[in-house]
Amino acid sequence: MGINSGGAQLHVRHVNKEFGSTQVLSGIDLKIKQGEFVAIVGRSGCGKSTLLRLIAGLDEASSGAIILDAQAVNGVHADTRVLFQEHRLLPWKKNIDNVRIGVKSGDKAIAERALGQVGLAHKANDWPAVLSGGQRQRVALARALAGNPRLLLLDEPLGALDALTRIEMQQLIERLWLEKQFTVLLVTHDVSEAVALADRVILIENGKVGLDLKIALARPRERDSGFAHYEKTILDRLLVKQPHEQFAFAATADAFSI
């Protein structure tokens, strides 16, 4: 393996983030191993996307440090790629040219290969506008892969997709991760998705790591009793009523999205 291959090692060291007088993250400590798949869950507004943006170098911590392979992150890193809920494709560029944006050298063959890896080689010369939502997200994934990332940051990338497409995308992401061995950090509202994909699920609570749970299930994961046990452990923690809440929070058997 070349010096630049494999996954990145990430160390989030006592990170605080304030927006004005609002403290969003207060002392986040996290170590993520090379090639690990980590999911981040937490109630809406707990600071998941903020943490991801800090790791991506899109924003700066108020204090603390983000260390990627022993170097402090200072701006967007060449080995890091981010996939958001919105595909962020340029509508005036064909799919292949959107993917080429992600290629460091601009090499068209690399972009074509990446489109092939997400099963869309045949859509290379179409416009993003004529694709389905799931296909657009696959083009965005190809653009991220084309950069040969060592750290892939996923900010709820499947949130807008229908249930079936979502599961297919989860399988695609898992397959590509197993093959390429990059490190993944996935922010998701979907507890089931976190348990299906992650080696470890981190729950953010009151600006801190509230739970750090290793998912010791073989892959590909079956929705069996072991799986359900992990889902319940995480959901039980998420559904604990916060002191400021005036309403009761109802959990139903299939309410695995938060």
Ligand SMILES: Nc1ncnc2c1ncn2[C@@H]1O[C@H](COP(=O)(O)OP(=O)(O)OP(=O)(O)O)[C@@H](O)[C@H]1O
């Ligand atoms: N640029 C900003 N300026 C001011 N406040 C911000 C900014 N970005 C985020 N916040 C605030 O920080 C808090 C955390 O936001 P963030 O988007 O990280 O939460 P989240 O856990 O990803 O939420 P959700 O699950 O709803 O997407 C929120 O209260 C939000 O209003």
